[in-house]
Amino acid sequence: MSTVLSTSRSSGSASPDPAEVPAAPAAASGPAKRPHDDAPDTATVFARLAGLEEGPERDALRDELAAAWLPMAHRIAGRFRDRGESIEDLRQVAAVGLVKAMDRYDPSRGAFESYAVPTITGEVKRHFRDRMWALRVPRRVQELRNKVRLARRDLKSQPGTPEPTPAEMAAHTGLTEDEVRAGLEALESFSTLSLDAELSAAEDGYSLADTLGDVDDSFDVVLDREAAKEGLRRLPERERDILYMRFFEDMTQNRIADRLGISQMHVSRLITRSCARVRDEALGRQQRTDRPGADGRTGAA
Numbered sequence: 001m002s003t004v005l006s007t008s009r010s011s012g013s014a015s016p017d018p019a020e021v022p023a024a025p026a027a028a029s030g031p032a033k034r035p036h037d038d039a040p041d042t043a044t045v046f047a048r049l050a051g052l053e054e055g056p057e058r059d060a061l062r063d064e065l066a067a068a069w070l071p072m073a074h075r076i077a078g079r080f081r082d083r084g085e086s087i088e089d090l091r092q093v094a095a096v097g098l099v100k101a102m103d104r105y106d107p108s109r110g111a112f113e114s115y116a117v118p119t120i121t122g123e124v125k126r127h128f129r130d131r132m133w134a135l136r137v138p139r140r141v142q143e144l145r146n147k148v149r150l151a152r153r154d155l156k157s158q159p160g161t162p163e164p165t166p167a168e169m170a171a172h173t174g175l176t177e178d179e180v181r182a183g184l185e186a187l188e189s190f191s192t193l194s195l196d197a198e199l200s201a202a203e204d205g206y207s208l209a210d211t212l213g214d215v216d217d218s219f220d221v222v223l224d225r226e227a228a229k230e231g232l233r234r235l236p237e238r239e240r241d242i243l244y245m246r247f248f249e250d251m252t253q254n255r256i257a258d259r260l261g262i263s264q265m266h267v268s269r270l271i272t273r274s275c276a277r278v279r280d281e282a283l284g285r286q287q288r289t290d291r292p293g294a295d296g297r298t299g300a301a
Contacts, residue, residue, distance in 0.1 A: 039113045040068045046107045065102060066095075069116065073098040076120045083128065090124060097123030141186050147173050148183030231278035239274040246271055 042065055049065065052058040077094035081087050097120035105115050129142055151172045155164040164172075166180045173180070195209040232240060238260070245251045245259070253271070257264040 039072055042068055042112065043107065046105065046112060050107055062102065066098060069098055069102075069112075070095065072113070072116070073120050076117065077124060079121075080124055080128070085128070090127075093124050093127045094120050097121075141182060144175070144179055144183035145186035146183075147175065148180055149187055151180075227282040228278050231281040234281070235274055235277065239270055242267060242270050243274055 045061065045065060049058065049061050052061065073094040074091050077087065077090040080090055098116060100123065101112070101116040101119035104119070105112055109115070129139065148169060151169045152164060155161065155168060155172060166177045166184070169175070169180045170177045175183070195207065195212075197208050198206070232243070235243070242256055242260070245256050246253070251259075253264045253267045257267045260267070
């Protein structure tokens with residue numbers, strides 16, 4: 001540690017009077033320092049930093065403070081390991097949070113640790129929220145995912161414990177079952193798969209793209225029938241019957257002519273005229289729907 005962070009010592013060369021030297025505290029007195037107590041005493045240094053103008057001296061003092069508090073930032077980053085991000089990247093993000101905390105810290109508002117810990121933790125969480133999701137999802141859904149993930153971990157803490165049900169996780173978290181299901185879906189959607197990803201390790205394995213369906217032309221048929229339905233209702237009854245016999249019963253024009261007692265040529269003209277009328281009415285109705293009306297609304301008056 002640099003001399004800036006070390007405690008001051010007397011510069012005199014004479015040995016102090018033994019009577020004036022306080023006895024060393026007993027090893028058992030006071031709480032023992034825990035291994036994760038990595039918060040150095042830098043209150044005096046922060047006070048000095050706050051009184052310095054921009055310049056080399058302030059930059060050097062700021063670098064020494066960052067080096068002193070970096071172990072704590074690394075410890076916070078370690079809490080988020082095994083979540084799909086490397087520990088090196090997490091430490092980088094935590095270091096950014098440490099710098100932000102140092103730049104915004106006001107020594108008159110309390111201890112630096114109480115301000116730095118939530119600032120660094122928030123920076124790491126923000127990294128997961130904004131950078132790690134393959135798709136952008138609402139923050140509420142991300143929070144549900146985290147609650148469900150922690151609930152699943154707590155409920156499966158004992159070996160051999162079965163997978164908790166949504167009802168059990170809802171009771172554990174205070175969420176509704178629908179919220180738990182949304183969290184479970186988000187839990188399985190953190191990352192994406194390539195369409196070329198193999199879904200089977202066997203020799204006859206298939207890719208994700210192989211499971212996707214093709215375009216169904218029947219949808220176009222449904223749309224066409226719905227578009228023609230209104231025009232068919234407006235046709236005279238005999239023309240509707242002719243179209244039904246031709247296109248639904250698959251009868252030839254000659255058979256239709258024999259059934260109705262008219263010529264085949266007349267049947268052909270009726271079919272052509274009826275189809276044109278239905279088509280024009282369907283297209284005209286679509287154009288009226290797409291064109292804004294005089295009052296700003298869409299659709300026919």
